[in-house]
Amino acid sequence: MTATTGHPAVRRWSTAPAPSFAHLNRMTDDTGLFEHARHAIVRREHGYCTDDVARGLVVASREPEPTEAVLQLAERYLAFLTHAQDAGGAFHNRLGYDRRWTDEPGVGDWWGRALWGLGTAVSRSPASWVREEALVAFSRGATRRSPAPHAMAFAGLGAAEVLRRHPGHITAAALLADAASAVGPVGDDPRWSWPRQQLTYANPALAEVVIAASQLRHGGPPLDDGLRMLTWLRGVQLHDGRLSVVPAGGWRRGAVRLRHDQQPIEVAALADACATAATVTGDPDWETGIRQAVGWFLGDNDVGTPMWDPATGGGYDGLTAHGPNLNQGAESTLALISTLQHARRWS
Structure with missing residues (x-):
């Protein structure tokens, strides 16, 4: 164009x-990606959140030819997400600078965005070890459902990414269909x-997941x-x-x-x-x-x-x-x- x-x-x-x-x-x-800055300087006192780390994994994984530095960012963000996830597939969202979680695992927006980040890594990362670990974490989290339509939409976008590389992934297909229904x-x-x-907020994601799900x-x-x-x-x-x-x-x-x-x-x-x-x-x-x-x-x-x-x-x-x-x-x-x-x- x-x-x-x-x-x-x-x-x-x-x-x-x-x-x-x-x-x-x-x-x-x-450890991860800090949430806030004053001008361009990190505000460490506000700590990290899964929401932003997951979005970081999305953009790092989308790089078609990542530099070594970008690949290291992806690995760091993936490690954060797997640490945030519990055995049942839910995620903590907020980690203090002292490396202590300040909340209990849940399935709010951060769960959906975590699955979006993991799914994007599964689909697009050039590193096989990143794709493999991301698929394990995605598959665990994709068995859960959220009552929040936005959280479901974000998770559904991750499921759509997984299906681009693994078309037969039944759990991802079910999640994508449920996400579109939740809209x-x-x-x-x-x-x-x-x-x-x-x-x-993030309104276009609701339309996007319906468009993606139409391809099922x-x-x-x-x-x-x-x-x-x-x-x-x-x-x-x-x-x-x-x-x-x-x-x-x-x-x-x-x-x-x-x-x-x-x-x-x-x-x-x-x-x-x-x-x-x-x-x-x-x-x-x-x-x-x-x-x-x-x-x-x-x-x-x-x-x-x-x-x-x-x-x-x-x-x-x-x-x-x-x-x-x-x-x-x-x-x-x-x-x-x-x-x-x-x-x-x-x-």
């Missing part, structure tokens, strides 16, 4: 930087083509359900042709929609979902959604400001009405890397 004229998001697409792991290295020690049916009203009355041989939902969700969601998040994602406070049907604070995780989730839709359908229009996500980070957003720091490689934590939140935590940096990985693939 080549596009160098027209809308600013299209022009910026041609100059998107390569994904940088510099700040991720800065945020990682021999729920889409309403008939074209003004709100969404299964719930409120948009919250048996029991998959209609592809059109997921595409209709994603088409509507992308449409309501465009403002004057640029991406303007649902803010951290969400948006309830019928309520006034606020513009801030916008979170990088929403942008990265949209890029992920559009990339999956483009792969499944072959429709190049979905590549435009990826371009818009890349453009958001590079400055084509409601404030017209870049959402990353080229000096550190870190992503800014949120877009406020007055500009970026200059803290560069793990979640925002991972969202930046993930989106730029798509830019490289689809450029």
